[in-house]
Amino acid sequence: MIGYLVSLLMGLAVGATYALVQVRSPAPPLIALVGLLGMVLGEYAVDAAKRQLAAPAQASIRQAPGDVRGTR
Numbered sequence: 001m002i003g004y005l006v007s008l009l010m011g012l013a014v015g016a017t018y019a020l021v022q023v024r025s026p027a028p029p030l031i032a033l034v035g036l037l038g039m040v041l042g043e044y045a046v047d048a049a050k051r052q053l054a055a056p057a058q059a060s061i062r063q064a065p066g067d068v069r070g071t072r
Contacts, residue, residue: 018025025032 027035
């Protein structure tokens, strides 16, 4: 939650600075938003890939080496 607040405040500060100096944003708003969307989707894709690759390894760790389930 703190990260969102800091991000919002920094964005407002940069926007206010651009307005005071009378400089336009370096990227058109639509291009900037599409770039941000790409960053967010990339972050989720990496997290999902890590979970998929880590799931089989975690399942094998849960079973103890001497565990003989289902062999009665």
